[in-house]
Amino acid sequence: MKKILTIPLLFLAGMIYAQTIEGAWKMTHKDGKEVTDKEYIKIYQDGYFAFGAKEIGSNKFLGAGGGEFSINGNTYQETLDFFTFDPEKVGTTTSYNLDQKATRIIISANVDGKTLVEIWEKIGDRKDALTANWVFTGRKADGEIRRSTPGARRTVKILSGGRFQWIAFNSETKEFMGTGGGTYTAENGKYTENITFFSRDDSRVGASLSFDFEVINGEWHHSGMSSTGNPIYEVWSKYKEAYKANK
Incomplete structure (x- = not known):
């Protein structure tokens, strides 16, 4: 026994x-x-x-x-x-x-x-509605959400303890495309990032970006204006559900 x-x-x-x-x-x-x-x-x-x-x-x-x-x-x-x-x-x-x-x-x-x-x-160790490990799976264009399947080339965004980090990479070719991270808040449908490091442009450190967010059927819908002033609408799915199923 x-x-x-x-x-x-x-x-x-x-x-x-x-x-x-x-x-x-x-x-x-x-x-x-x-x-x-x-x-x-x-x-x-x-x-x-x-x-x-x-x-x-x-x-x-x-x-x-x-x-x-x-x-x-x-x-x-x-x-x-x-x-x-x-x-x-x-x-x-x-x-x-x-x-x-x-x-x-x-x-x-x-x-x-x-x-x-x-x-x-x-x-x-703070937790909120967006605390999870996410992977990019879609983008809205011309009023339609266009889906993509994460494979070896994928973009991951991990949020926990009031910190975030996104990473774009290819685990098959071992190529690294970029990363950035910092602190964040997610309250009342508003998601705000405060950048503390950025691989592509050190001058972006200290910037804050605010977006709208909604969790729909377990997926994170992220919308607003990008740092370049262009409208964005992204869909992020739970990493374990969206990526591992395709391994």
């Missing part, structure tokens, strides 16, 4: 652990040194993660990475869908030791023959 009960209990523990890690995190230490000249923000939601890094002061974009993650006890695994620091690692899975205490996690592993130790502090 004990053996029969062990499997579901471990599975349940892994699910609870994965849920408690959901939200937004900031790296405070790397390999024993305090991180003061760079900012790394990492978002976890719905079994997916993404991070963006920039220089503090200049806002120069440094890089980004992300993909699926899993937790089983103290073992934490990441499978990369995109990784600007070393694109050849896209598609690989790395196992780490995870030590979580309240609002701090310590991730450690031996990577490429070197010991890696990262300390992350939680900076947000």
Whole structure:
């Protein structure tokens, strides 16, 4: 009987652990040194993660990475869908030791023959109507919504803990097209982004963009004016439902 009960209990523990890690995190230490000249923000939601890094002061974009993650006890695994620091690692899975205490996690592993130790502090766990990992699946043009099926080339947008990050990439060719992120609010049908990093144009950091939003049949309908002044109407679907079904 004990053996029969062990499997579901471990599975349940892994699910609870994965849920408690959901939200937004900031790296405070790397390999024993305090991180003061760079900012790394990492978002976890719905079994997916993404991070963006920039220089503090200049806002120069440094890089980004992300993909699926899993937790089983103290073992934490990441499978990369995109990784600007070393694109050849896209598609690989790395196992780490995870030590979580309240609002701090310590991730450690031996990577490429070197010991890696990262300390992350939680900076947000707020949830709202848009808290999810999304993938772009449609756009309205001439009054009609035109659908697209996310494949190797896709655009993902992850929102959790009051932070957002979008990423355009091709996991098959390992090509990275761009990313941006920051803080956001989603209240009373109004979605507002405050940009804190942007891979394509550092000068956009500090800008705020407001849009209308509505969740219809589980999909995020996002409309308003783009940063260039053009009208947009986008449809975003839950990543697990829209992408994995097409793998």
